[in-house]
Amino acid sequence: SAVISQKPSRDICQRGTSLTIQCQVDSQVTMMFWYRQQPGQSLTLIATANQGSEATYESGFVIDKFPISRPNLTFSTLTVSNMSPEDSSIYLCSVGQGGETQYFGPGTRLLVL
Amino acid sequence: SQQGEEDPQALSIQEGENATMNCSYKTSINNLQWYRQNSGRGLVHLILIRSNEREKHSGRLRVTLDTSKKSSSLLITASRAADTASYFCATVDTGRRALTFGSGTRLQVQP
Numbered sequence: 001s002a003v004i005s006q007k008p009s010r011d012i013c014q015r016g017t018s019l020t021i022q023c024q025v026d027s028q029v030t031m032m033f034w035y036r037q038q039p040g041q042s043l044t045l046i047a048t049a050n051q052g053s054e055a056t057y058e059s060g061f062v063i064d065k066f067p068i069s070r071p072n073l074t075f076s077t078l079t080v081s082n083m084s085p086e087d088s089s090i091y092l093c094s095v096g097q098g099g100e101t102q103y104f105g106p107g108t109r110l111l112v113l
Numbered sequence: 114s115q116q117g118e119e120d121p122q123a124l125s126i127q128e129g130e131n132a133t134m135n136c137s138y139k140t141s142i143n144n145l146q147w148y149r150q151n152s153g154r155g156l157v158h159l160i161l162i163r164s165n166e167r168e169k170h171s172g173r174l175r176v177t178l179d180t181s182k183k184s185s186s187l188l189i190t191a192s193r194a195a196d197t198a199s200y201f202c203a204t205v206d207t208g209r210r211a212l213t214f215g216s217g218t219r220l221q222v223q224p
Contacts, residue, residue, distance in 0.1 A: 004155075033211050042201060043156075043214045090153055098210035099143055104156040 002027055002095050004105035012111045013083055020079045021108045023093035028073035031098045034066070037090040037107070046091075049076040083112045118216050119202060125221040132189040134218040136202035137182075143205045145178055146212065147187050150199045159187075159200075194224040 003026040013019050023032065032049040047055040047068055055068035070076040080087050088111050096102035119136045126132055138145070144163045148156040162169045162178045162185070169176045175188040189196055199219050203212040 031210055037153075042217050043203075043212075045211045045213070048211060092155060094156075094212075096210075099205045101146065101158050101161055102212055103158065104148075106155040107153070109153070 002029060002103045004093060004095060004103060006091075006093060006105040006108050008108060009106065010109040010111075012113065015084050015112055017083055018079055018081045019083065019110060020077050021091055021093075023076045023078070023105055025074045025095050029095040029097070030073075031096050032070060032076045033094045033096075033102065034068060034076070034078045035092045035094065037092065039088065043092065046078070049078075049093075080110065083110075085112045088112045119200075119218045121218060122216070123219045123221070125223065126192055127223050128192060128194055130192055132192050132196070132220055132222070134187045134200050134202075134220070136185045136187070136215045138185075138202075138204050138213075138215070139183065140204070141207040142180070143207055145176075145185050146203045146205070147174075147176060147185075148201045148203060150201065150217075152198075156201070189220075192220075192222045194222050196220060197222045 005024045007022045034046040035043040036046050037043045045058050046061045047057040049055050049068050049070040051070045065081050067079045090107045090109050092104050092107045094102040094104045144161050146161045147159040150156045160171045160176050162176050173190045178185045199217050201217045202215040
């Protein structure tokens with residue numbers, strides 16, 4: 001299994017600002033994913049972070065709002081841009097070999113005022 | 114988008130009792146997985162069952178899969194207070210690599 005860390009663990013931000021969340025894995029992994037969990041809800045996939053190319057976004061999520069970088073096989077960032085209170089959620093990264101078990105980071109709890 | 118529904122949405126039982134959670138999904142899948150989440154933290158993988166399997170066991174966990182009904186169940190036997198958490202089923206749909214999550218069941222085990 002992979003050990004995943006996320007920074008920050010939580011943050012309180014003002015509307016209109018942006019926050020970049022980092023995801024670091026202790027070993028090289030093929031697939032990295034970003035999920036959003038709104039309060040009291042289940043997880044929704046935002047995008048698949050592709051190493052060396054643009055991320056693949058799910059319906060309802062766009063690059064301008066959630067730009068993602070993946071410069072290598074152990075690191076990725078997700079930026080939540082021009083935030084509004086509706087962006088208040090837990091953001092989780094996960095890794096896996098694609099189609100099999102995924103391992104999740106501890107999550108970043110974001111509150112937008 | 115979410116794959117389907119889980120029921121019940123919430124379940125409260127006494128320690129030592131069994132807990133059963135059900136999950137329904139909508140599409141063709143490669144496998145179905147169950148995860149546990151404690152108090153809004155990261156998810157922990159519990160068990161994976163493939164589309165050609167009907168039942169799988171892991172410790173106190175028993176998972177069944179009925180692909181004709183597009184449904185799965187998770188049974189936790191002899192529950193403990195430490196089992197208190199939210200439980201999510203998640204599918205890997207045919208042709209995809211990411212997980213599609215169900216709505217989740219909040220389990221409360223009273224000591």
